[in-house]
Amino acid sequence: MRSELPRGPRAPALLQTIGWWSRPTAYLERCRARYGRRFTIRLIGQSPFVVLSDPDELKQLFQAPPDVLHPGEGARILEPVVGANSVILLDEAPHLRQRKLLLPAFHGESMQRLASLMADLADEEVSGWPQGEAFESHPRLQRLTLEIILRAVFGLERGAQLESLRELLREILAFGDSPLSLLPFAPQLLAGRRPMVSFEAARARADELIFALIEERRTEGSHGEDVLSLLLAARHEDGSEMSPAELRDELMTALVAGHETTASQLAWALTTLAHERRVQARLHDELDDDEEAYLTATIQEIMRRKPVLPSAEPRLVKQEVQIGPVSYEPGVVLFASAYLVHHDPLVYPDPYAFRPERFLEQAPGTYTWIPFGGGRRRCIGASFAQLEMKLVLRALLERFELEPADGPAETARRRGIAISPSRAGRVVMRERADLTRRSARSAVGQATAA
Numbered sequence: 440m441r442s443e444l445p446r447g448p449r450a451p452a453l454l455q456t457i458g459w460w461s462r463p464t465a466y467l468e469r470c471r472a473r474y475g476r477r478f479t480i481r482l483i484g485q486s487p488f489v490v491l492s493d494p495d496e497l498k499q500l501f502q503a504p505p506d507v508l509h510p511g512e513g514a515r516i517l518e519p520v521v522g523a524n525s526v527i528l529l530d531e532a533p534h535l536r537q538r539k540l541l542l543p544a545f546h547g548e549s550m551q552r553l554a555s556l557m558a559d560l561a562d563e564e565v566s567g568w569p570q571g572e573a574f575e576s577h578p579r580l581q582r583l584t585l586e587i588i589l590r591a592v593f594g595l596e597r598g599a600q601l602e603s604l605r606e607l608l609r610e611i612l613a614f615g616d617s618p619l620s621l622l623p624f625a626p627q628l629l630a631g632r633r634p635m636v637s638f639e640a641a642r643a644r645a646d647e648l649i650f651a652l653i654e655e656r657r658t659e660g661s662h663g664e665d666v667l668s669l670l671l672a673a674r675h676e677d678g679s680e681m682s683p684a685e686l687r688d689e690l691m692t693a694l695v696a697g698h699e700t701t702a703s704q705l706a707w708a709l710t711t712l713a714h715e716r717r718v719q720a721r722l723h724d725e726l727d728d729d730e731e732a733y734l735t736a737t738i739q740e741i742m743r744r745k746p747v748l749p750s751a752e753p754r755l756v757k758q759e760v761q762i763g764p765v766s767y768e769p770g771v772v773l774f775a776s777a778y779l780v781h782h783d784p785l786v787y788p789d790p791y792a793f794r795p796e797r798f799l800e801q802a803p804g805t806y807t808w809i810p811f812g813g814g815r816r817r818c819i820g821a822s823f824a825q826l827e828m829k830l831v832l833r834a835l836l837e838r839f840e841l842e843p844a845d846g847p848a849e850t851a852r853r854r855g856i857a858i859s860p861s862r863a864g865r866v867v868m869r870e871r872a873d874l875t876r877r878s879a880r881s882a883v884g885q886a887t888a889a
C-alpha cells in the first residue's frame with residue numbers, strides 16, 4: 440500500500456489549470472498517455488485532484504462509505520445558484536434523506552407520465568428549425584431543454600408566469616457559463632461587481648416567483664404529474680412536508696443539473712449523427728417500425744464517446760481510504776473520469792469509433808459506462824434525461840435527416856459545468872429523402888392503378 444499521491448504533470452498549477460480548462464478532454468488523454476489510468480493534477484487554489492479511470496478503482500470509489508468520501512462538499516461551488524438544501528451539496532445522512540424524498544418524483548414510471556408533454560414540446564421546437572441550410576443546434580436545444588424543465592419539473596403552464604421566470608433563469612444560467620463563476624472563491628472575488636450584482640438581483644426576483652408558485656400550488660392542492668406536484672406530496676420520515684426553501688433549492692438543482700447537460704448531450708448527438716449516414720438509416724427504419732432498441736443503444740454510444748460531464752462529482756476524502764494500491768489522506772479530491780474509462784481500449788475495443796451496436800451486443804456496465812456517475816450519488820435525473828433525449832431524437836428523425844455543416848469537426852469546449860461542441864453543434868437538416876421517394880412511389884402507384 441502506498442500513501443504518496445499518484446504521479447502527474449509537474450507543470451506549474453497555472454499551466455495545468457489552463458490545460459484542464461481550455462482543452463478538457465485532450466488534456467486528460469495526454470496525462471493518461473504519460474502517467475496511466477491514475478494520475479494527480481494540481482489546479483490553482485484547489486487541493487490536489489487524483490483522476491481515476493480503472494473500472495475496479497471506480498467501483499471502490501463509488502462504493503466507499505458515505506462518511507469516507509464527500510461529493511457534496513466537492514460541489515460547493517454550485518451553492519449560490521442551487522441553495523444550501525440542494526441534494527447535490529449534502530453528504531452522509533442528510534444526503535440520503537433528501538435523495539429518498541426526491542427519487543420517486545424522478546422514477547422511470549413518473550417520467551413516462553411526462554412523455555407526451557416532452558414529445559409535444561420537442562416536435563414544436565424541431566418543426567421551427569431551418570431546413571437545407573447550416574444552423575447552430577446548441578442554442579435551440581438549450582431553449583428546448585429549458586422549456587421542458589419549466590413545464591415538466593416546475594409544472595408551469597404557458598403564460599406570463601412562465602415568461603418572466605424563463606427570462607430570469609436564463610440570466611442566472613448565463614452567469615454560471617462564465618469561467619469566473621467556477622472559481623472556488625468566485626463569490627468573494629466578484630462581490631459588489633456588476634456581473635455578481637445583476638446575478639444576485641435576478642436570483643432574488645426568481646426566488647420571489649418560485650416561492651409564489653410553490654405557495655399557489657400548495658393552496659390549490661396540486662395533483663399534476665410534474666415533478667413539483669410530486670415533491671409537494673412527498674413527506675419526510677417524521678411526516679412533515681418539504682419546506683418552501685427545500686422545494687426551491689431542489690427545483691434550482693434540477694435546472695442547473697439538467698438543463699445544460701441535456702442540451703449539450705443532444706448537440707453532440709446531432710453533430711455525431713450528421714456524419715453517420717449508416718446509423719441514421721438504421722434509426723429511420725427502426726422508428727418507422729416503432730421499435731427503439733437501436734435508438735437506446737445510439738444514445739448510450741453518444742454518451743460514451745462524449746460524456747458532457749467528463750467526470751462524476753469530485754469526491755473529497757474525509758477519512759483515509761484505500762483505492763487500488765494507493766491510500767488517500769483527508770483533503771485529497773478524487774475524480775471518477777467517465778471520459779477516460781469510456782475511451783479505454785481494454786474496455787471498449789476501437790474506442791474512438793462510433794458504433795451503437797456495441798450496446799446491442801452488451802448492456803452498459805455499471806463501472807465502465809458512467810456518464811451519470813455512480814453509487815448513491817448517481818444522477819437522479821438519468822431516466823428524465825434519457826427519455827427526453829429519446830423523444831427529441833425521435834421528433835427529429837421521424838421526419839428529417841442530418842448532414843454535416845461545412846468547416847472543421849467540432850472539438851470539446853467547456854460551457855458552465857458541461858462540455859459541448861466548440862461550434863455550437865452546426866448541422867444541416869432536410870426532409871428525409873427516403874420518405875420523399877416513398878411518397879413519390881406511392882403517388883405513382885396510385886396513379887397507375889387509377
Ligand code: HEM
Pocket residue numbers: 510526527528538592692693694696697698700701704747748750751752753809810811812813814815816817818819820821823824
Ligand atoms: C444528459 C443529461 C445529464 C447528465 C449527463 C447528468 C450527469 C450527472 C452526473 C455525472 C452526476 C453526478 C453523479 C455522481 O457524482 O456520481 C449527476 C448528478 C445529479 N443529476 Fe444529473 N445529469 C443529466 C441530467 C439531469 C437531469 C435532467 C436532472 C434533473 C431533472 C439531473 C439531476 C441530478 C441531480 C439532482 C444530481 C445529484 C445527485 C446526488 O447528489 O445525489 N440530472 N448528474
